[in-house]
Amino acid sequence: MQKRDDKKREAIIAAAVKQFSSRPFHEVLLDEIAAAAKVGKGTVYIYFSSKEDLYDTIVLETFDQLLAELRRLADGKANAWSVLSEMVRHLMRWAYRNPHFYRMIMQSVSDRVKPSLVRKRKDLGDVFGIVLRRGIEEGDFEDSQPLLTAQYIPACVRASVLYGPVKLEVDEAVEHLLSFLESRLRKGQQL
Amino acid sequence: MQKRDDKKREAIIAAAVKQFSSRPFHEVLLDEIAAAAKVGKGTVYIYFSSKEDLYDTIVLETFDQLLAELRRLADGKANAWSVLSEMVRHLMRWAYRNPHFYRMIMQSVSDRVKPSLVRKRKDLGDVFGIVLRRGIEEGDFEDSQPLLTAQYIPACVRASVLYGPVKLEVDEAVEHLLSFLESRLRKGQQL
Amino acid sequence: MQKRDDKKREAIIAAAVKQFSSRPFHEVLLDEIAAAAKVGKGTVYIYFSSKEDLYDTIVLETFDQLLAELRRLADGKANAWSVLSEMVRHLMRWAYRNPHFYRMIMQSVSDRVKPSLVRKRKDLGDVFGIVLRRGIEEGDFEDSQPLLTAQYIPACVRASVLYGPVKLEVDEAVEHLLSFLESRLRKGQQL
Amino acid sequence: MQKRDDKKREAIIAAAVKQFSSRPFHEVLLDEIAAAAKVGKGTVYIYFSSKEDLYDTIVLETFDQLLAELRRLADGKANAWSVLSEMVRHLMRWAYRNPHFYRMIMQSVSDRVKPSLVRKRKDLGDVFGIVLRRGIEEGDFEDSQPLLTAQYIPACVRASVLYGPVKLEVDEAVEHLLSFLESRLRKGQQL
DNA sequence: TATGAATGAGCATTCATTCAT
DNA sequence: CATGAATGAATGCTCATTCAT
Numbered sequence: 001m002q003k004r005d006d007k008k009r010e011a012i013i014a015a016a017v018k019q020f021s022s023r024p025f026h027e028v029l030l031d032e033i034a035a036a037a038k039v040g041k042g043t044v045y046i047y048f049s050s051k052e053d054l055y056d057t058i059v060l061e062t063f064d065q066l067l068a069e070l071r072r073l074a075d076g077k078a079n080a081w082s083v084l085s086e087m088v089r090h091l092m093r094w095a096y097r098n099p100h101f102y103r104m105i106m107q108s109v110s111d112r113v114k115p116s117l118v119r120k121r122k123d124l125g126d127v128f129g130i131v132l133r134r135g136i137e138e139g140d141f142e143d144s145q146p147l148l149t150a151q152y153i154p155a156c157v158r159a160s161v162l163y164g165p166v167k168l169e170v171d172e173a174v175e176h177l178l179s180f181l182e183s184r185l186r187k188g189q190q191l
Numbered sequence: 192m193q194k195r196d197d198k199k200r201e202a203i204i205a206a207a208v209k210q211f212s213s214r215p216f217h218e219v220l221l222d223e224i225a226a227a228a229k230v231g232k233g234t235v236y237i238y239f240s241s242k243e244d245l246y247d248t249i250v251l252e253t254f255d256q257l258l259a260e261l262r263r264l265a266d267g268k269a270n271a272w273s274v275l276s277e278m279v280r281h282l283m284r285w286a287y288r289n290p291h292f293y294r295m296i297m298q299s300v301s302d303r304v305k306p307s308l309v310r311k312r313k314d315l316g317d318v319f320g321i322v323l324r325r326g327i328e329e330g331d332f333e334d335s336q337p338l339l340t341a342q343y344i345p346a347c348v349r350a351s352v353l354y355g356p357v358k359l360e361v362d363e364a365v366e367h368l369l370s371f372l373e374s375r376l377r378k379g380q381q382l
Numbered sequence: 383m384q385k386r387d388d389k390k391r392e393a394i395i396a397a398a399v400k401q402f403s404s405r406p407f408h409e410v411l412l413d414e415i416a417a418a419a420k421v422g423k424g425t426v427y428i429y430f431s432s433k434e435d436l437y438d439t440i441v442l443e444t445f446d447q448l449l450a451e452l453r454r455l456a457d458g459k460a461n462a463w464s465v466l467s468e469m470v471r472h473l474m475r476w477a478y479r480n481p482h483f484y485r486m487i488m489q490s491v492s493d494r495v496k497p498s499l500v501r502k503r504k505d506l507g508d509v510f511g512i513v514l515r516r517g518i519e520e521g522d523f524e525d526s527q528p529l530l531t532a533q534y535i536p537a538c539v540r541a542s543v544l545y546g547p548v549k550l551e552v553d554e555a556v557e558h559l560l561s562f563l564e565s566r567l568r569k570g571q572q573l
Numbered sequence: 574m575q576k577r578d579d580k581k582r583e584a585i586i587a588a589a590v591k592q593f594s595s596r597p598f599h600e601v602l603l604d605e606i607a608a609a610a611k612v613g614k615g616t617v618y619i620y621f622s623s624k625e626d627l628y629d630t631i632v633l634e635t636f637d638q639l640l641a642e643l644r645r646l647a648d649g650k651a652n653a654w655s656v657l658s659e660m661v662r663h664l665m666r667w668a669y670r671n672p673h674f675y676r677m678i679m680q681s682v683s684d685r686v687k688p689s690l691v692r693k694r695k696d697l698g699d700v701f702g703i704v705l706r707r708g709i710e711e712g713d714f715e716d717s718q719p720l721l722t723a724q725y726i727p728a729c730v731r732a733s734v735l736y737g738p739v740k741l742e743v744d745e746a747v748e749h750l751l752s753f754l755e756s757r758l759r760k761g762q763q764l
Numbered sequence: 765t766a767t768g769a770a771t772g773a774g775c776a777t778t779c780a781t782t783c784a785t
Numbered sequence: 786c787a788t789g790a791a792t793g794a795a796t797g798c799t800c801a802t803t804c805a806t
Contacts, residue, residue, distance in 0.1 A: 002784060002790045026217030030776060040792035042778080051776065122354050145367050148359065151350040152343075152371065159346035163313050164339050176336050180343070183375035196765095221801060231767035233803080242801065384769045384805060408599030412797060422771035424799080433797065504736050527749050530741065533732040534725075534753070541728035545695050546721050558718050562725065566756035578786095603780060613788035615782080624780065 009047045011037040016054055021100035025055060056114070059105050063120045066094060066105075070127045080135030084181065087128060088153060089174045095161050096170040106158050125151035132185070141185040149184070153177070200238045202228040207245055212291035212298075216246060247305070250296050254311045257285060257296075261318045271326030272377065278319060279344060279372070280365045286352050287361040297349050316342035323376070332376040340376070347371070391429045393419045398436055403482035407437060438496070441487050445502045448476060448487075452509045462517030463568065469510060470535060470563070471556045477543050478552040488540050507533035514567070523567040531567070538562070582620045584610040589627055594673035598628060629687070632678050636693045639667060639678075643700045653708030657754065660701060661726060662747045668734050669743040679731050698724035705758070714758040722757070726750070 015036035019028040030051055034041040048054035073090055076083045095102040106121075129150035135141030143149050160173045206227035210219040221242055225232040239245040264281060267274045286293040297312075320341035326332030334340050351364045397418035401410040412433055416423040430436040455472060458465045477484040488503075511532035517523030525531050542555045588609035592601040603624055607614040621627040646663060649656045668675040679694075702723035708714030716722050733746045 004790070008791090024215050024217065026215065029774095034793095041776090042792050043790080045777070046790065125350070125354055145356065145359070145363070148351060148355050148364070148367055149371065151354040152347045155346040155350035156343045159316070159342040160339060163316055163342040165336065168336070168339065172336070173339070176339055180340075180371065180375040183378060184371045187374055199766095220799095225768090232801090233767050234765085236802075237765070386769070390770090406597050406599060408597065411795095416772095423797090424771055425769080427798070428769070507732070507736055527738065527741070527745070530733060530737050530746070530749055531753070533736040534729045537728040537732035538725045541698070541724040542721060545698055545724040547718065550718070550721065554718070555721070558721055562722065562753065562757045565760055566753045569756060581787095602778095607789090614780090615788050616786080618781075619786070 004046075008037075008039060008043065012039060012044055012047060012054070013058055016058060017100045017104055020055060020058070021103040025051075056116075059117060060120065062101050063105050063124070066091075067120075067123055067127060069094075070124075074127055074130050080131055080138060080140050081182070081186065084128070084131045084135070084185075085178055087131065088157075088178055088181070091154065092157050092160065092174045092177065093170055095157050096173070099161060102158075102161055106154070121154075122151075124154050128153045135185065142187050143185055149181075153181070156180075196238075199228075199230060199234065203230060203235055203238060203245070204249055207249060208291045208295055211246060211249070212294040215298075247308070250308060251311065253292050254296055254315065257282075258311075258314055258318060260285075261315075265318055265321050271322050271329060271331045272373070275319070275322045275326065275372070276369055278322065279348075279369055280362075282345065283348050283351065283365045283368065284361055286348050287364070290352060293349075293352060297345070312345075313342075315345050319344045326376065333378055334376055340372075344368070344372070386428075390419075390421060390425065394421060394426055394429060394436070395440055398440060399482045399486055402437060402440070403485040407433075438498075441499060442502065444483050445487050445506070448473075449502075449505055449509060451476075452506075456509055456512050462513050462520060462522045463564070466510070466513045466517070466563070467560055469513065470539075470560055473536065474539050474542065474556045474559065475552055477539050478555070481543060484540075484543060488536070503536075504533075506536050510535045517567065524569055525567055531563075535559070535563070578620075581610075581612060581616065585612060585617055585620060585627070586631055589631060590673045590677055593628060593631070594676040629689075632690060633693065635674050636678055636697070639664075640693075640696055640700060642667075643697075647700055647703050653704050653711055653713045654755070654759065657701070657704045657708070657758075658751055660704065661730075661751055661754070662744075664727065665730050665733065665747045665750065666743055668730050669746070672734060675731075675734060679727070694727075695724075697727050701726045708758065715760050716758055722754075726754070729753075 012033065016028075016033045018036065019033055028051075030041055030044060033054075034044055037044075044054065048057060069090060070087055073083060073087045076086065078086075126147070127150075129147045132141060132143060132146035132150055136143060136146060156177050157173075160168065160177070164173060203224065207219075207224050209227065210224055221232055221235060224245075225235055228235075235245065239248060260281060261278055264274060264278045267277065269277075317338070318341075320338045323332060323334060323337035323341055327334060327337060347368050348364075351359065351368065355364060394415065398410075398415045400418065401415055410433075412423060412426060415436075416426050419426075426436065430439060451472060452469055455465060455469045458468065460468075508529070509532075511529045514523060514525060514528035514532055518525060518528060538559050539555075542550065542559065546555060585606065589601075589606045591609065592606055603614055603617060606627075607617055610617075617627065621630060642663060643660050646656060646660045649659065651659075699720065700723075702720045705714060705716060705719035705723055709716060709719060729750050730746075733741065733750070737746060
């Protein structure tokens, strides 16, 4: 008897991510996912209850994992700017390393207007908001709308990945975005 | 007689925009559009050759109109920062005034991965790039990646509309985004 | 524009009855029904919301019509035996004239265990119970379990249609069943 | 070792009967049967070659056993009426004792239109026909269509079990049906 | 021009059967 | 023998598009 195999689940997720990130939900065929994962179509239904469940599971799991990593960084003891830098670097690297995943989770919001997904996207911004606020409290940052600035960050990362210059290196992208944030947030400091 | 036709065409477009902006392409039913526009389903096919044509026509027409307006502003003789400010203000106000249109054209990229639409989205960024470059050439701005910065702008407008604080006024949003850009771009000047 | 056509609805029902009466629900393909009715598959869904709805609608409509006819007869002023005879004759003739319908509604009970259908089948027996009780009250019939006897009647009609001698004429079947009932019910009278 | 096998086979049959008697063939899942029998799904295929074989085996084995019992009774030396009474009593008691089995074999005819099963159902009626004919030959019974009357018997038993008054005792049901048969068959005798 | 009934290609999902363990 | 994970053929239903009126 074969054992329930997490490798198979991962293969399905990997195949699905590739499909979902390059085409909208309704254009992705389960046949294709199964074929790409080299499993039977029925196998997909052993691990996920529906195509929608497969999609949501991927987005939510991925989002949650990414959020957890960012939250861990956000809890760092270093000064706000160092922490923020690390977080931006982490997010950008993650996005460059997992372009499929990133496209998928970032477009999941517009692609399918699920409240749970919109909330997640907001959470992604808000995790940066935490650090921005701390920086302000500590007199390190200056910003009248930290929650709005926080939302800019994933938005700019998205713009970098999707529309940025083709040959842009990830670390260049990080530095560029950080320079914007620094200028804006640490106005006073710079003088 | 032209009037009559145009009224129907506009009614269809208005109904379609509302639908397309809140659900992905494939979840929007032609039945719903026709019903919302208060025309028969067949009538839609008199004005548009297909659902896809309806969608693309809206996005392209809207994009083109918005781009034309921004290009006109971009050609202004005033200094780069003034021009950029006007453009940001214009885009943000347009987005706040036409949230459905804006959602639709901004998600059209992920919703349907058509090269022509991705190109339009890039064009939207690039129109800001023109002014950024001029500002750099004139020694007014400082930026190693103006084309990347240019892409930030529609991305941040999108973030404001979709995830910004609920009660944020449009002009506050404009000021905030401008301050974000100014701090970095005009570093030298500020001193 | 074509008009919604009751002829089409009837064609679908006729085709469906033929299929449903000769094979169990799950073996009947919607493709076959549509093909037999000479309509597109989608057309079936204009008139019925699902295969199940199509099935239930047929059984319930048919049952209700047959029940209404029998109830009308049951309300007759003639003596109980005359009324009962007419009802048996009506049911048997109906069954012989509509063997497909009769098979379908009689097997609907076992085919799909829907409470609403089981109830209808009981109602079919009960309509005979009304007359049996009247006959008893009027001293014409003698029976300790009229509701049970009432259920025998559709059961025997079913047995006639499904398992009776092949060349049995409908009126012979009626006479035979009536004699079966009369001997017992009118024991006293016969002396 | 035989014991062990047979226990499993019986468990599967018992579980299957319960399922098949309450839902049509195609709605019963092999998963459910296996689960109810507390064996693996594959195990079912060790004892039966297919779901269809499982179903047919049950119906045929059960029918054959019941038929054999009734045939043995039919061969009795007592007078036709006594024999018939015993047979009716036997069938009714069997039906009340094995409502699941009885439902299943009686609906097997409509559930799956297999000639072999329709034949069995006819055989069930015919075994009563044997005795009816003997009674007629012996001048004890009077009936122009004994084969039809014979088919009434299982039909009425079915009606009793499925639609009879809820609190009806089995022996009351027997007496009731017998009183109908007696009145009809022994018209002359009663005077 | 305007309509909406009709169409059928297209796709998610189910479930009997197989087979590696 | 026993298992249950894996399979994919089979099928109900959807919805963009057509076309008779």
